[in-house]
Amino acid sequence: MSPFLRFAHGIDALNERVGRAVGWLVLAAVVISAVNAAVRKAFNYSSNAFLEIQWYLFAGVFLLGAGYTLLRQEHVRIDVLLSKFSRRTQVKVELFGFVVFLAPFVLLVLDLGFPFFLRALNSGEMSASSGGLIRWPAYLLIPVGFALLGLQGVSEFIKRLAFLAGKAPDPGMKTEGKTAEEELAEFLRAQQEAAK
Numbered sequence: 001m002s003p004f005l006r007f008a009h010g011i012d013a014l015n016e017r018v019g020r021a022v023g024w025l026v027l028a029a030v031v032i033s034a035v036n037a038a039v040r041k042a043f044n045y046s047s048n049a050f051l052e053i054q055w056y057l058f059a060g061v062f063l064l065g066a067g068y069t070l071l072r073q074e075h076v077r078i079d080v081l082l083s084k085f086s087r088r089t090q091v092k093v094e095l096f097g098f099v100v101f102l103a104p105f106v107l108l109v110l111d112l113g114f115p116f117f118l119r120a121l122n123s124g125e126m127s128a129s130s131g132g133l134i135r136w137p138a139y140l141l142i143p144v145g146f147a148l149l150g151l152q153g154v155s156e157f158i159k160r161l162a163f164l165a166g167k168a169p170d171p172g173m174k175t176e177g178k179t180a181e182e183e184l185a186e187f188l189r190a191q192q193e194a195a196k
Helices: 002-043 047-066 067-072 086-122 136-164 180-195
Strands: none
Touching: 002 067, 002 086, 002 136, 047 136, 067 136, 086 136, 086 180
16 A cells, blocks of 8 residues: 555655745735736726736636635535534545545546647637637646546545555544645735844
8 A cells, every 4th residue: 555655655745845835826826816907997907818817827726726625624515414424434435525425527628628738739829809818827727736636536535445444544634734825924024024
């Protein structure tokens, strides 16, 4: 099980890095939105490209962050019935969910999403809006995001099998640690202290 667990931890590390990087897309979207609003008010000028890049960033946050969300056990769950069972039974139900629901859905979206991206790339598809952006970067987010989600599903499956075999701790328990907001606040404080 050890090589599989190393593989799972490698996937975890990948999604951890992607998730942390994706957080900066939120800041970029806010800055672009603020600049767009200021330019529109001050100079009575607006661009569809500014609006569309915000949409692209928003899509990137949700699609690229899906694997990170699964890693952090922050995805939507309905535990009303499941909470009445033992943890081992809960893990077996989660394994069933990965195999029956997550894996087929991810494979279907990859099967449909990658050709969708390739068609847009090859045709040079542009936004129908005046001054709009090319579309393929937004379409690329679909297969990349679902590939990351699928990989994280594989990692979670491996870790749960290892837990049932008694070779790993329970991966379904949220780790008590600092939130992303707390980590960002500490980083900003450290930057301010270094600037003094």
